[in-house]
Amino acid sequence: MFLADRRAPTSGPRAPAAADVDPVTGRGRLSYPRAEYLFKIATATLDPHRQGWTLHQLRHSASQHLAQAGRTAPELQAKSRHQHLASLGRYVRLGEETSARITAEADSAQRRRPR
Template sequence: MHWATATARLLPRLLSSRTTGPVFLADRRAPASGRRAPAAADVCPVTGRGRLSYPRAEYLFKTASAELDPHGDGWTLHQLRR
């Protein structure tokens, strides 16, 4: 992922005192066992929530940006990068 300068300046606030685990988390706790259980590095050690997937992140971004998009569809994460 490419971080612009302004984003990189905000990153320390987002990370705060975190030393392990994913930064962007899913809404629900990750499964603890079974074939769908994520790797330990993909689970927040504090909350037990899993890493936010790309499709879910794109859905959330499109939904949040729909009001601002002149076409009303919302923007994709690829458009956010540009």
């Protein structure tokens, strides 16, 4: 959760819902646009195009790393909250090593024990 620099108001019309306040620090959750703006500013020097990355790109990068670590499609679906498994395909691009490992694991001849 991305948090504001200041503590959230505790009463009045601008007081956020309790779920939007960190119970330890009392700071409020940033809005999505504000969090994305700050993330883009923080990552601009790392981005080859110097524009910074979006939170959407961060989410998909995390899914890709989980896939490469061997997480199953249902696990990726649960983490990313995609409704359909097919929608994960456009974001999760497995490398050649991962594809080769999956193919080898699925090969029935490789799984048989020598007698």
